[in-house]
Amino acid sequence: MLNVKNIPISAWIGLLVTAVFVFAAVFAPWVAPYPVGETVGDVWEPMSAKYLLGTDNLGRDLLSRMIFGARITIFIAATATALSFILGSVLGFAAAVIGGWFDQLMSRFVDLIMAIPTLIFALVVLSVLPANIMTLILVMGLLDATRVYRLARAVAVDINVMDFVEAAKLRGEGRIWIIFREILPNALTPLIAELGLRFIFAVLFLSALSFLGLGVQPPDADWGGMVKENKEGIVFGIPAALIPAAAIAVLAISVNLVADWILNRTTSLKGGRG
Amino acid sequence: MVKAPLKDKTGLLLDIRNLRIEATSYPPGEPPRNIIIVDDVSVKLERGKVLGLIGESGAGKSTIGLSSMGYGRGGVRITGGEVLLNGRDILKGGAKILRQIRGREVCYVAQSAAAAFNPARKLMDQVIEAALLHKICTKAEAEKRAVGLFKKLGLPNPETFGQRFPHQVSGGQLQRAMTAMALCSEPDLIVFDEPTTALDVTTQIDVLASIKDAIRDTNVAALYITHDLAVVAQVADDILVLRHGKQVEYGDTQQIIKAPRQAYTKQLVSVHHIPHEQKSPADKPILSVRNITAAYGGGLVKVLKNVSVDIHLGQTLAVVGESGSGKSTLARVITGLLPPMEGAITFEGRTLSARLANRTRDDLRELQMIYQMADTAMNPRQTVGTIIGRPLEFYFGMGGKERDKRVAELLEKMEMGKNFAGCYPAELSGGQKQRVCIARALAAKPKLIICDEVTSALDPLVADGILKLLLNLQKDENVAYLFITHDLATVKSISDSIAVMYRGEVVRYGPKSDVLKPPFDDYTDLLLSSVPEMELGWLETAMKTRRMASAGN
Numbered sequence: 001m002l003n004v005k006n007i008p009i010s011a012w013i014g015l016l017v018t019a020v021f022v023f024a025a026v027f028a029p030w031v032a033p034y035p036v037g038e039t040v041g042d043v044w045e046p047m048s049a050k051y052l053l054g055t056d057n058l059g060r061d062l063l064s065r066m067i068f069g070a071r072i073t074i075f076i077a078a079t080a081t082a083l084s085f086i087l088g089s090v091l092g093f094a095a096a097v098i099g100g101w102f103d104q105l106m107s108r109f110v111d112l113i114m115a116i117p118t119l120i121f122a123l124v125v126l127s128v129l130p131a132n133i134m135t136l137i138l139v140m141g142l143l144d145a146t147r148v149y150r151l152a153r154a155v156a157v158d159i160n161v162m163d164f165v166e167a168a169k170l171r172g173e174g175r176i177w178i179i180f181r182e183i184l185p186n187a188l189t190p191l192i193a194e195l196g197l198r199f200i201f202a203v204l205f206l207s208a209l210s211f212l213g214l215g216v217q218p219p220d221a222d223w224g225g226m227v228k229e230n231k232e233g234i235v236f237g238i239p240a241a242l243i244p245a246a247a248i249a250v251l252a253i254s255v256n257l258v259a260d261w262i263l264n265r266t267t268s269l270k271g272g273r274g
Numbered sequence: 275m276v277k278a279p280l281k282d283k284t285g286l287l288l289d290i291r292n293l294r295i296e297a298t299s300y301p302p303g304e305p306p307r308n309i310i311i312v313d314d315v316s317v318k319l320e321r322g323k324v325l326g327l328i329g330e331s332g333a334g335k336s337t338i339g340l341s342s343m344g345y346g347r348g349g350v351r352i353t354g355g356e357v358l359l360n361g362r363d364i365l366k367g368g369a370k371i372l373r374q375i376r377g378r379e380v381c382y383v384a385q386s387a388a389a390a391f392n393p394a395r396k397l398m399d400q401v402i403e404a405a406l407l408h409k410i411c412t413k414a415e416a417e418k419r420a421v422g423l424f425k426k427l428g429l430p431n432p433e434t435f436g437q438r439f440p441h442q443v444s445g446g447q448l449q450r451a452m453t454a455m456a457l458c459s460e461p462d463l464i465v466f467d468e469p470t471t472a473l474d475v476t477t478q479i480d481v482l483a484s485i486k487d488a489i490r491d492t493n494v495a496a497l498y499i500t501h502d503l504a505v506v507a508q509v510a511d512d513i514l515v516l517r518h519g520k521q522v523e524y525g526d527t528q529q530i531i532k533a534p535r536q537a538y539t540k541q542l543v544s545v546h547h548i549p550h551e552q553k554s555p556a557d558k559p560i561l562s563v564r565n566i567t568a569a570y571g572g573g574l575v576k577v578l579k580n581v582s583v584d585i586h587l588g589q590t591l592a593v594v595g596e597s598g599s600g601k602s603t604l605a606r607v608i609t610g611l612l613p614p615m616e617g618a619i620t621f622e623g624r625t626l627s628a629r630l631a632n633r634t635r636d637d638l639r640e641l642q643m644i645y646q647m648a649d650t651a652m653n654p655r656q657t658v659g660t661i662i663g664r665p666l667e668f669y670f671g672m673g674g675k676e677r678d679k680r681v682a683e684l685l686e687k688m689e690m691g692k693n694f695a696g697c698y699p700a701e702l703s704g705g706q707k708q709r710v711c712i713a714r715a716l717a718a719k720p721k722l723i724i725c726d727e728v729t730s731a732l733d734p735l736v737a738d739g740i741l742k743l744l745l746n747l748q749k750d751e752n753v754a755y756l757f758i759t760h761d762l763a764t765v766k767s768i769s770d771s772i773a774v775m776y777r778g779e780v781v782r783y784g785p786k787s788d789v790l791k792p793p794f795d796d797y798t799d800l801l802l803s804s805v806p807e808m809e810l811g812w813l814e815t816a817m818k819t820r821r822m823a824s825a826g827n
Binding site: 171186 | 610630638642645656665
């Protein structure tokens with residue numbers, strides 16, 4: 001099925017970079033040269049053989065913090081995105097298939113949530129609830145699910161009126177089969193395109209929250225939080241804030257390269273055989 | 275302004291010599307391949323003459339037609355030969371000459387007028403657009419000319435017709451408006467690309483007659499592209515039969531339809547002659563529809579009025595009528611997709627629940643449906659094996675090897691190899707897709723299959739094969755068909771009894787021999803007389819003798 005030779009060069013780059021990030025995230029305690037919270041040197045030391053990326057505003061090793069930051073950032077963003085996609089697409093498909101009052105109820109509720117700016121909504125909720133990773137994931141996932149819901153419902157409404165869905169209904173198939181076997185495979189293409197984007201939005205959203213002080217709490221830090229910690233350094237020409245920012249950008253691009261490639265493969269109606 | 279150079283009324287207009295058209299296909303995972311779409315075809319057309327181009331899908335007939343305006347659709351390349359129009363080679367002149375001839379010397383009438391008109395602009399603006407663009411005449415003159423053409427083409431209220439938007443007129447009227455658009459700039463040549471294929475038979479005859487009159491009166495030459503030999507026989511002086519991009523036979527109309535020389539042409543001429551012995555009805559019908567009245571929009575639009583029909587085991591009931599006569603709605607009511615307002619349906623002696631949701635699994639299994647568009651009736655993400663195997667899993671709990679074996683058997687029955695089980699629908703041809711749909715229906719071991727226009731999207735020869743297959747299956751499996759169609763030739767070849775529907779009512783119903791025996795009621799007469807016959811002069815006779823005008827007039 002998967003022919004290694006057919007993977008385009010852009011997908012290779014995306015896969016490779018993403019794999020490096022994921023590897024660093026998973027094996028952080030073994031890969032990182034120093035513990036995450038330990039002050040090892042002077043404040044904002046330049047890059048050297050001892051501190052590959054220099055040190056941060058408290059004299060902690062920036063590389064080690066980047067590696068542990070990758071762990072937190074990718075974990076939260078990935079779980080939140082997964083949550084939003086599972087919830088959003090299943091409910092969106094269900095609304096399209098069931099229709100009637102269920103569709104009305106769900107869609108109006110989603111409209112209601114979307115009427116409130118996401119960042120403000122999240123800030124309010126997070127300032128009330130205990131600040132831990134679990135709440136972060138839930139809040140981010142649920143808020144993002146509204147976007148996925150709208151996309152999934154719009155796509156599924158179109159598919160639901162196709163003859164093959166009618167044929168399945170005439171056969172007497174239940175809603176579970178219709179949602180997961182008839183609609184989902186045909187809705188996958190736009191959903192995967194959205195998935196790549198949504199994951200990056202989740203990283204940025206998390207960074208924004210951390211930057212505002214409501215995301216990951218110290219001494220842990222995600223990349224957004226690290227930008228915040230080191231932002232004063234920019235005035236003095238110290239690049240410590242730019243490194244996590246660049247990491248966010250590189251992750252964004254590489255994940256989307258992979259998503260594009262998967263997209264190309266799922267668009268084929270001939271099972272990728274030509 | 276007078277038309278620039280005065281041209282004589284006779285002589286050679288279009289001369290296509292050794293035309294070769296190629297395209298590049300990009301199969302993923304393989305190097306790009308060159309395919310030859312048209313190979314060494316030569317065509318000569320004199321002024322005021324009509325040449326019919328005929329062949330099945332993929333024969334290259336549209337591609338040749340479009341080459342007369344120097345146009346290659348979807349990236350095809352004209353790689354060889356010459357296209358001489360009014361004595362000059364239009365392939366050599368570049369964009370400048372193409373701009374001069376398109377819409378001025380050659381005009382095009384597309385198959386689907388509904389898709390070809392801009393829905394946001396009034397018809398008049400679109401009809402006169404080419405004439406204005408080429409500065410042939412002033413706006414007032416062009417509009418006057420357009421009104422004259424509307425009148426000539428038999429459109430209602432010619433004075434105000436142009437003020438309507440495309441969605442406000444019927445399909446047949448839109449097709450005629452498009453013919454008016456082509457004629458408005460008084461071209462030398464018009465390319466008609468299947469102008470009546472998407473229309474009902476009763477509308478087709480009107481459009482055909484008005485196109486023929488317009489061609490005669492304006493002395494324009496035409497390339498008439500179609501897959502229906504009987505249609506082209508009415509309008510063309512000469513016919514060119516094409517297959518796989520190659521010329522099969524070229525001759526005058528009389529010779530092609532009366533004395534075809536090539537085997538393929540003979541096949542085309544003899545299509546639709548399937549012998550079928552009419553069966554007499556059994557004592558008890560398997561499905562009995564009693565006094566059904568059904569409506570859309572909560573009773574606002576009644577589409578079926580007091581309809582009663584019976585279907586007997588192992589026999590075929592054909593439901594005939596034009597679009598909007600309610601024949602597909604009848605299928606929706608029988609399947610339970612549209613619960614009727616009044617009336618009842620009995621299936622094998624038990625009353626069927628009106629709603630789909632309340633029917634038992636056996637009711638669902640024994641009543642299967644085959645759709646018009648096999649493309650959309652199959653999930654494009656499932657393999658043929660899954661599509662046919664699912665009813666086996668679902669109704670009979672089959673799995674693994676047992677299911678695969680049965681799928682292979684069913685494919686065998688469809689005259690397809692068992693290797694097709696791993697294919698996706700996009701890898702199949704139109705006829706194969708419809709065969710897979712039939713296999714899916716048959717997998718459920720049904721007593722009745724509803725066939726909704728199953729052959730109308732297919733080429734005549736392919737459709738013929740499907741009909742023969744359906745008849746053989748009926749013999750083997752003793753299954754009954756409810757056959758919905760607007761094609762009376764199909765009806766004659768397969769049905770045992772016929773119900774003629776008009777505006778939601780059954781106007782004529784009975785065994786085939788009775789229904790097709792005179793005296794006819796007006797509507798049945800119109801339907802029967804509208805089916806094109808492969809006779810010269812049939813069109814004129816039919817127009818003269820019919821007793822009622824078709825819908826849309």
